[in-house]
Amino acid sequence: MDLSPIQKDLASKCYSAVADTCDDLMLKLASRGIRYQDEWPFAIHLLGHVFANDLNSARFLWKSIPLEIKESRPEIAAVWKIGQCLWTRDYAGVYDAIRGFDWSAEITAMVVAFSENYTKKMFQMLNSAYSTISVTDVAHFLGMSEDRAIDYALQHGWKLDSSCKMVIVKKPKTVTERKLDPSKLQRLTEYVFHLEH
Amino acid sequence: MESVEVLVAHIQGLSRSPDEVSHLHSLLKQSEDALRSHASRLAPFLSQLDPSIHTLGYLFLLEAYSSGSISGEEASGFLLTVVEFINSCSAEQIQLAPEKFISVCKSFKDQVMQLGVPMQGIAPLWMAVRKLQTSTEQLTTLHSDYLLLCLLAKCYKAGLSILDDDIFEVDHPRDHFLYCYYGGMINIGLKRFEKALACLHNVVTAPMTTLNAICVEAYKKYILVSLILNGQVPSFPKYTSSAAHRNLKNYTQPYVDLANFYASGKFSELEACIQTNQEKFLSDSNLGLVKQVLSSLYKRNIQRLTQTYLTLSLQDIANVAQLNNPKEAEMHVLQMIQDGEIFATINQKDGMVSFHEDPEQYKSCRMTEHIDFSIQRLMALSKKLSSLDDNLSCDPQYLSKVGKERQKFDFDEFDSVSHKFM
Numbered sequence: 001m002d003l004s005p006i007q008k009d010l011a012s013k014c015y016s017a018v019a020d021t022c023d024d025l026m027l028k029l030a031s032r033g034i035r036y037q038d039e040w041p042f043a044i045h046l047l048g049h050v051f052a053n054d055l056n057s058a059r060f061l062w063k064s065i066p067l068e069i070k071e072s073r074p075e076i077a078a079v080w081k082i083g084q085c086l087w088t089r090d091y092a093g094v095y096d097a098i099r100g101f102d103w104s105a106e107i108t109a110m111v112v113a114f115s116e117n118y119t120k121k122m123f124q125m126l127n128s129a130y131s132t133i134s135v136t137d138v139a140h141f142l143g144m145s146e147d148r149a150i151d152y153a154l155q156h157g158w159k160l161d162s163s164c165k166m167v168i169v170k171k172p173k174t175v176t177e178r179k180l181d182p183s184k185l186q187r188l189t190e191y192v193f194h195l196e197h
Numbered sequence: 198m199e200s201v202e203v204l205v206a207h208i209q210g211l212s213r214s215p216d217e218v219s220h221l222h223s224l225l226k227q228s229e230d231a232l233r234s235h236a237s238r239l240a241p242f243l244s245q246l247d248p249s250i251h252t253l254g255y256l257f258l259l260e261a262y263s264s265g266s267i268s269g270e271e272a273s274g275f276l277l278t279v280v281e282f283i284n285s286c287s288a289e290q291i292q293l294a295p296e297k298f299i300s301v302c303k304s305f306k307d308q309v310m311q312l313g314v315p316m317q318g319i320a321p322l323w324m325a326v327r328k329l330q331t332s333t334e335q336l337t338t339l340h341s342d343y344l345l346l347c348l349l350a351k352c353y354k355a356g357l358s359i360l361d362d363d364i365f366e367v368d369h370p371r372d373h374f375l376y377c378y379y380g381g382m383i384n385i386g387l388k389r390f391e392k393a394l395a396c397l398h399n400v401v402t403a404p405m406t407t408l409n410a411i412c413v414e415a416y417k418k419y420i421l422v423s424l425i426l427n428g429q430v431p432s433f434p435k436y437t438s439s440a441a442h443r444n445l446k447n448y449t450q451p452y453v454d455l456a457n458f459y460a461s462g463k464f465s466e467l468e469a470c471i472q473t474n475q476e477k478f479l480s481d482s483n484l485g486l487v488k489q490v491l492s493s494l495y496k497r498n499i500q501r502l503t504q505t506y507l508t509l510s511l512q513d514i515a516n517v518a519q520l521n522n523p524k525e526a527e528m529h530v531l532q533m534i535q536d537g538e539i540f541a542t543i544n545q546k547d548g549m550v551s552f553h554e555d556p557e558q559y560k561s562c563r564m565t566e567h568i569d570f571s572i573q574r575l576m577a578l579s580k581k582l583s584s585l586d587d588n589l590s591c592d593p594q595y596l597s598k599v600g601k602e603r604q605k606f607d608f609d610e611f612d613s614v615s616h617k618f619m
Contacts, residue, residue: 023354031280031320033273056387060351089532129534132546166546187569194576 001029001039010044015110018048019057037066043075043107050083051114058083075104082114094118095143119143123156127171135165200231205242208254215289218253222293225257232257236265240274248282252290255282260297263304272308279305280321288328298329299338306342315349322346326359334365341375348382356383360392365581374400374411381418385486390426397422401445402437412441413448414481420452421486428497430456451477455490462501464494464519495520495529496538503539503552511548523548 005025009018022045029036042065049058062080070076078101085093098115122141126133139149150160150167159168204224211221232239239262248255259282267275279301291298302325309318322343329337340359347356360380367373377399384393400415423430433442446453451474458470471478471487478484498518502509511523511530520526530550533539540553557564589595 023352027316027320027352027355030314030316031318033277033280033314033317054354057354060353060386064351089528125531125535129531129541129543131542131544131551133543134545137545161546164546184565184569191572191576194579 001034001036003039003041006041006044010106010110013109013113015048015051015113018044018110019052019054022048023057037069041106042069043073043079043104044110046076046079046083047107047110047114050079050086051110051117053086055083055087059087075101075107078103079107091122092140092143123152127169130169132161132166132168135160135167138167200228201235201239201242204228204232205245205254205258208246208251212251212254218290218293221253225254229257229261232261233264236261240271240278243278249285249287252287253293255286256291256294256297256301260301263301267304267308272312276305276308276312276317280317283321283325283328286328291328292331295329298325302339303342306346309346310349315346316352318346319343319350319352319355323355323359332366333362336364336367336372336376338369338372341372341379344376344379344383348379348386351386353383353386356380357387360384360396370403370405373403374409374415377403378411378415381415381422385418385422390422394419394422394426401441402434405438405440408440408444408448413445416441416445417449417452417481417483418486420449420456421483421490424456424459424490425486425493428493428500429460455487459490459494462494462498464491467491467494496533499529499533500539503541506552508549508551511543511550514550 003025005021006018009015009021022041026036026040026045042061046058046061049055049061058080062083065076078097081097081100082094085091085097095115098111103111119142122143126138126141135146135150138153139146142149142152144152153167154160157170159170160166161168207221207224211217211224239258243255243258243262246255246258259279263275263279283302302322306318306322309315322339326337326339326343329339343359344356347353356379360383364376377396381393381396381400384390384396397415397419400412401419403412405412420430455467455470455474458467461467468491471491475484478487495518499514502514502517511526514530515521515523515526518526518529520529527543527545530539530541530543534541534543540555542551542553543549544551559568
């Protein structure tokens with residue numbers, strides 16, 4: 001079975017493309033009536049969906065995997081655990097799921113990339129949702145020890161109120177582009193023309 | 198059998214130029230009955246033909262073969278033959294006999310479903326739809342078959358590539374009903390509730406003289422998705438058919454009741470209603486959606502708070518939304534902020550939540566691009582509507598009807614209809 005498109009994505013670290021590549025290849029193999037399930041890299045396929053934050057597709061894929069394969073390949077269940085924690089919004093559980101398994105060489109790099117991505121996303125979420133938050137909770141959401149969490153927060157400009165163990169969030173200044181270029185003028189002319197006729 | 202051999206020889210000889218192919222076409226049409234009578238013995242003849250060059254001939258033989266009964270052992274071979282055919286056939290030759298192509302694909306779909314391998318049919322049917330369509334704006338009969346296989350195989354994402362095309366031409370109204378209904382189900386599975394609502398809306402408001410089962414099922418899901426998305430069910434628009442307007446609610450009473458209890462905002466009453474009607478929801482396969490409606494009530498109650506308060510304590514939110522404690526309220530609010538359903542900031546130190554206005558100022562480049570894109574689409578749609586209107590004004594049937602209904606005393610005024618049509 002030729003799985004080279006998937007391997008290519010993994011080698012070039014295009015992790016967000018893995019899910020689509022896997023889907024297309026799987027449908028192609030299925031159309032030829034080949035029993036692909038035994039050799040198919042379900043763990044990578046599942047992680048691809050999780051990486052793209054497409055939990056719906058991850059759920060449907062998990063449901064379609066035959067029971068014998070789920071039981072004989074514990075790595076698949078371990079990836080699914082990450083997806084499950086994301087689905088139930090068990091924010092800290094995701095880190096436990098990532099760290100609680102000895103990943104094979106093929107998938108390790110992708111898991112590490114996902115983990116870094118996730119931490120960044122969690123931090124952004126805290127930034128947008130909280131004005132003050134306890135140190136314990138920051139550590140909980142970022143999957144770090146309290147000291148490391150404080151360092152991470154201070155690095156990003158937050159302030160620590162050590163009397164009540166709270167961190168004060170500093171929202172980053174978002175720069176949104178506002179320049180208009182001449183082509184917009186052309187388009188506005190087209191709109192006015194259309195409205196007049 | 199001799200006639201079949203002769204026919205095969207013709208196919209091999211007459212497939213080079215478009216003239217030869219149309220001559221072949223008439224020969225094939227004359228031999229349809231002969232082919233059907235030999236249906237079960239046609240398989241070996243297929244191997245003598247190349248589907249990419251002899252597409253039309255191959256199609257006629259394949260269609261005759263599939264019209265007969267196919268035994269269990271032949272089934273998987275048949276599937277592979279059809280897959281190979283669809284992948285390599287020539288789209289121009291297919292367009293000469295589209296009904297035959299549709300018939301082959303339908304037999305294929307039936308076999309795939311009978312053998313319990315819907316996933317096998319997805320990639321080939323996608324290719325079949327693309328080859329059958331004259332443009333991506335045309336709805337074919339195969340669209341709904343493709344979506345059905347995606348639903349059965351739980352490959353919902355695969356359905357999106359077809360669903361995201363804008364449709365402007367519909368061959369048969371029945372295709373439209375099924376296509377929009379399955380499209381709604383796929384969007385529901387992927388939690389794209391707005392798109393699901395649009396699809397289901399198209400089923401419910403489609404022109405029809407009598408109510409059909411697809412419309413009733415679609416309306417049930419329409420109610421549930423409206424509640425999840427907007428917290429209320431809109432009334433029927435003016436262009437809904439009177440058949441739908443008068444009768445839909447009679448066939449969907451449990452769902453209408455659910456909507457009424459939802460409007461009251463009381464969790465316990467809604468739960469009681471769901472308990473009473475659980476059997477019905479289960480047999481309609483809507484229980485999952487109903488549960489989502491229930492959990493959306495929390496969100497709705499919290500969203501209502503943003504309209505009244507600027508800041509509120511987590512304890513108060515917990516009380517209003519009937520949650521157990523402030524921590525649960527905090528998690529709910531966090532989830533809603535993450536999903537973009539409210540704009541707020543949580544202050545853990547004081548246990549308060551401050552609600553904000555939507556920070557979007559519609560001034561950024563990205564937003565301008567988005568608005569631009571939408572305006573372009575609207576302009577294209579507007580042009581299509583004008584050309585449709587122009588075509589209709591020239592239609593002889595329309596003109597004769599208008600001519601008959603003219604008042605006599607308008608004669609001297611603006612004469613829009615030629616006398617020929619009176």
